[in-house]
Amino acid sequence: MATASATLLKSSPVLDKSEWVKGQSIRQPSVSAVRGHPTAAPSALTIRASSYADELVKTAKTVASPGRGILAMDESNATCGKRLASIGLENTEANRQAYRTLLVSAPGLGQYISGSILFEETLYQSTTDGKKMVDVLVEQNIVPGIKVDKGLVPLPGSNQESWCQGLDGLASRSAAYYQQGARFAKWRTVVSIPNGPSALAVKEAAWGLARYAAITQDNGLVPIVEPEILLDGEHGIDRTFEVAQKVWAEVFYYLAENNVMFEGILLKPSMVTPGAECKEKATPQQVAEYTLKLLHRRIPPAVPGIMFLSGGQSEVEATLNLNAMNQSPNPWHVSFSYARALQNTCLKTWGGRPENVKAAQETLLVRAKANSLAQLGKYTGEGESEEAKKGMFVKGYVY
Ligand code: 13P
Numbered sequence: 001m002a003t004a005s006a007t008l009l010k011s012s013p014v015l016d017k018s019e020w021v022k023g024q025s026i027r028q029p030s031v032s033a034v035r036g037h038p039t040a041a042p043s044a045l046t047i048r049a050s051s052y053a054d055e056l057v058k059t060a061k062t063v064a065s066p067g068r069g070i071l072a073m074d075e076s077n078a079t080c081g082k083r084l085a086s087i088g089l090e091n092t093e094a095n096r097q098a099y100r101t102l103l104v105s106a107p108g109l110g111q112y113i114s115g116s117i118l119f120e121e122t123l124y125q126s127t128t129d130g131k132k133m134v135d136v137l138v139e140q141n142i143v144p145g146i147k148v149d150k151g152l153v154p155l156p157g158s159n160q161e162s163w164c165q166g167l168d169g170l171a172s173r174s175a176a177y178y179q180q181g182a183r184f185a186k187w188r189t190v191v192s193i194p195n196g197p198s199a200l201a202v203k204e205a206a207w208g209l210a211r212y213a214a215i216t217q218d219n220g221l222v223p224i225v226e227p228e229i230l231l232d233g234e235h236g237i238d239r240t241f242e243v244a245q246k247v248w249a250e251v252f253y254y255l256a257e258n259n260v261m262f263e264g265i266l267l268k269p270s271m272v273t274p275g276a277e278c279k280e281k282a283t284p285q286q287v288a289e290y291t292l293k294l295l296h297r298r299i300p301p302a303v304p305g306i307m308f309l310s311g312g313q314s315e316v317e318a319t320l321n322l323n324a325m326n327q328s329p330n331p332w333h334v335s336f337s338y339a340r341a342l343q344n345t346c347l348k349t350w351g352g353r354p355e356n357v358k359a360a361q362e363t364l365l366v367r368a369k370a371n372s373l374a375q376l377g378k379y380t381g382e383g384e385s386e387e388a389k390k391g392m393f394v395k396g397y398v399y
Contacts, residue, residue, distance in 0.1 A: 050217050050218055050261065050264075052217065052218075052219070052220040052264075053261060053264065055220060056217055056220070056222050056261065056263075056264030057261075057263045057264050057304075059143060059183045059184060059222045059264075060184075060222045060263065060264050060265065060266055060304045060305060061304055062114060062115075062143055063114045063115040063143055063145075063184060063222070063266060063305060063307075064114070064266065064304045064305030064307075064332075064333035064335065065114050065333070066333070066375070066376065067112070067372045067373075067375055067376050068111075068112055068113060068114035068335070068372060068375065069112070069113065069114065069115075069307060069335035069336035069337060069338070069371055069372070069375055070113065070114065070115040070116065070117060070145070070307050070335070070336065070337035070338075071103065071109070071113045071115075071116045071117075071142075071338075071342055071368070072116075072117045072186075072309070072337050072338060072339035072342070073100060073103050073104075073116060073117065073118060073119075073122070073339065073343070074117040074118055074119045074122075074145075074146075074147035074186060074339070075119060075339065076119060076147075076151065077091065077096070077119070077121065080096050080099075080119070083099075083343075083347060084096070084099070084352075086347070086348075087347060087348065087350070087351050087352050088351075088352065089352040093121070095352070096121065096122075097125055097126075097127070097128060098128055098352075099347070099350070100122050100125070100127075100133060101127040101128045101129075101133075102346075102350060102357050102360055102361060102364075103116075103343070103346070103364065104116065104127065104133055104136045104137055104140070104142075105127060105136055105140075105361075106361035106364050106365055106368075107361065107365075108140075108365065109140050109142065109364070109365065109368060110140035110141035110142045111369075111372070112365070112368035112369050112371065112372035113140075113142050113368055114141075114142065114143060115142060115143040115144075115145050115184060115337075116137055116142050116143075116144060116145060117145040117146065117147055117184075117186050117224070117337070118133065118134075118144060118145065118146055118147070118182070119147055120146065120147070123144065123146050123177065123180055123181070123182060124180060132181075134180065134181040134182075135181075138181065143183050143184060144181050144182050144183065145182055145183065145184040145185060145186060145221075145224070146177045146182040146184075146185055146186070146221070147185075147186045147187075147188070148166060148170060148173060148174065148177070148185045148186065148187055148212070148216065148221075149164050149165065149166040149186070149187040149188055149189070149212070150164075150165040150166035151164070151165060151166075152164055152165075152189070152190060153165055155200070155201055155204060157200060158195075158196070158198045158200050158201045159195045159196045159198050159201075160195055161191075161192055161195050161196060161197065161198060161200075161201035162189075162190060162192075162201075163189070163201070163204045163205070163208065164187065164188070164189035164190075164205070164208050166187065166212070167208065167211055167212065167215070170212065170215045170216070171215050171218065171219060174215060174216050174218075174219035174220075174221050175219045175220075177221065178219055178220045178221060182221060183220070183221060183222065184221055184222035184223070184224060184266065185212075185216040185221040185222070185223050185224065186223075186224040186226060186268070187208070187209060187212040187213075187216075187223065187224070187225070187226060188226040188228055188268070189205045189208055189209060189226070189227055189228070190205070190227070190228045190229075190230055191205055191227055191228070191229045191230065191243065191247055192230050192232060192233075193229065193230065193232070193233045193235050193239060193240065193243055193275065194232055194233040194234075194235070194275075197243060197246075197247075202246060202247055202250055203250060205227050205247070205250075205251075206227065206247070206250035206251045206253070206254045207254050209225050209226075209227060209251055209254070209255070210251070210254035210255045210257065210258040210260060211258060213225055213255060213258065213260045213265055214258040214259065214260050217260060217261060217264055217265075222264055222265060222266060223260075223265050223266070224265075224266045224267070224268045224307065224337070225251060225255070225265055225266070225267050225268065226267075226268035226269075226309065227247050227248075227251055227269070228268075228270050228309060228311065229243055229244055229247060229269075229270045230270075230311070231270070231273065231275060231276040231311050231312050231313075232275065232276060232277075232395055233275030233276065233277060233278070234275050234277045234278050234279075235274065235275040235278060236274050236275070236278055236280060237272060237273060237274045237278075237280075237282050237286065237287075237290055239275075240272050240273060240274065240275070240290075241272050241290050241293070241294060244269070244270075244272055244294050244298075245294060245297065245298060248269070248294065248298035248299065249298060252298065252299075252300070262300055262302040262303050263302050263303075263304065265303060265304075266303075266304065266305045266306075266307055267299065267303060267305070267306050267307065268307050268308065268309050268337050269291075269294075269295075269306065269308060269309070270308070270309055270311050271287050271291045271308055271311070271313075271321055272287065272290035272291040272293075272294050273287050273290075273313075273321075276312065276395075284317075284320040284321045284323070284324035285324050287321045287324065287325075288321065288324035288325040288327070291321075291325060292325055292330070295330075295332070295334075296331075299332065301331035301332065303332055304332060304333060305332060305333040305334075305335060306330075306332050306333070306334050306335070307335050307336060307337035308321075308322060308334075308335070308336055308337065308338075309337060309338065309339075310336070310338040310339065310340050310341030310342075312340065312391065313341060313391065314341070314388065314389050314390050314391045315340075315341045315342070315344055315345060315367055315384075315387075315388040315389070315390075316381065316384050316388045316389045317341075317389075317391070318336070318338055318341035318371075319341070319367075319370045319371050319374045319379055319381070320374070320379070320381060322334070322335070322336055322371060322374040322375065322379075323373070323374035323377060323378075323379040323381075326374060326375060326376065326377035327377050328377075333375075334375070335371075335375045336371045336374070336375065338371065341367070341371075342364065342367050342368060342371070343364070344387070344388075344390075345363045345366075345367065345385065345387045345388050346360045346361075346363045346364040346367070347360070348387060349363045367388070370384075
């Protein structure tokens with residue numbers, strides 16, 4: 001099983017056999033070993049680079065390559081079940097496998113997609129014709145990634161906010177995911193504007209993201225840092241901007257405290273928009289102006305890529321907003337890591353019918369290409385379907 005992956009990974013842009021073998025055999029002394037025991041280092045302030053440092057930079061750059069972005073297909077089994085229910089399918093392993101096979105094997109997907117985030121089940125799963133999903137991605141020149149958080153639970157002592165679980169056992173899970181072929185990770189936590197956000201919830205979100213980032217880097221995975229500021233609420237765009245400034249200030253404070261290497265991370269922010277229930281809507285130009293202002297104020301240029309989530313925007317809206325942000329050069333690669341805004345029309349077109357697989361793959365490619373053009377600032381919005389213009393916001397959405 002690992003052998004097939006290893007052979008394929010050899011030809012991948014980010015990996016070679018020696019790196020692959022390294023992941024399976026003897027581990028080098030790591031950053032955490034030095035961090036945890038200051039006496040082992042020449043000075044308590046000396047931080048040795050992770051044994052994976054060069055590879056992390058290479059992986060991050062590959063994912064953040066021009067005209068490409070991430071296909072997020074890491075819905076948990078429960079969320080995937082909701083997607084399947086929307087087209088009248090049962091939430092069985094076979095149905096999830098059929099849908100994910102359709103996605104990863106869309107011909108030529110790698111022209112527009114540089115990375116794909118998987119749920120654990122998919123990382124270890126085979127396609128319906130018996131190839132490992134991971135191998136199909138690598139053949140398509142797509143870097144496999146893995147959702148490593150364990151989901152959100154209520155945060156006691158807060159204003160009915162939540163915190164993200166998953167640090168326990170994360171080092172060993174990350175090492176196993178690396179062996180299975182994953183090269184980047186995702187951890188999604190959320191911040192709610194209508195519920196505060198309380199100082200406690202922001203601090204917890206930022207600290208959790210930073211610990212996660214340090215642990216995954218230590219095990220060869222590029223962390224995607226995702227503090228999603230939920231769309232829920234009636235607030236205007238200025239309030240979102242204010243909260244986003246606070247959240248990103250804390251996230252970078254704790255990333256630095258945890259000695260995370262900024263060149264080896266990717267970010268997954270929400271765009272700065274008005275709340276979903278706000279009466280005043282914002283144009284793509286306004287969203288771009290606010291979001292870029294936020295990024296310039298808070299994100300160091302050492303970070304290679306900003307891969308936005310879609311958060312309930314319609315497919316077309318998410319593409320238009322991304323395009324508006326790429327009308328002039330940015331210090332970072334500004335791209336997409338969409339789930340709903342890449343998959344919605346594709347899922348509906350498929351409808352669970354084998355005879356629709358080809359048409360569904362074509363719709364996925366249409367969206368992937370549109371976002372690829374938007375990454376290059378060249379999307380025109382012509383010829384989009386009505387389905388692609390439908391918003392997907394769900395109040396209190398859980399991913
Ligand atoms: P959406 O693009 O549907 O908001 O998903 C984002 C996400 O975190 C999936 O990895």
